[in-house]
Amino acid sequence: MQNNLLAEFGRRLRELRQERNGTQKSMAAYLGCTVSNYQKMEYGQVNVPALTLIALSEYFHVSIDYLLGRSELR
Structure with missing residues (x-):
């Protein structure tokens, strides 16, 4: 289950970044x-701290549940 959550989080994170034409470096x-650490987030290879989830949620104006794949509502 954890791997699926991380993979979905990474997919959504990448999708949101690309919608804004952002780069991994800028994120x-x-x-x-580091860029390497951010890339691992997009690849679903690391657990993301709660404060990072909050920052991403605020940056992209989406819910944390959306980021984690627990909701389809942004």
Whole structure:
């Protein structure tokens, strides 16, 4: 189950970033992490801290449940 959640989170994160024509580098700078760490988020390879989820939710104007694939409502 955890792998599915991480994979869906990564897919949605990538989709939202691309909708805004953002780069992985710009997202890493926004979050204060390395590009490598941000890439791992998009690839569904790392658990994301709660504060990072909140920051992403606010940045993209979507719910955390949407980011995690628990809701289809943005």
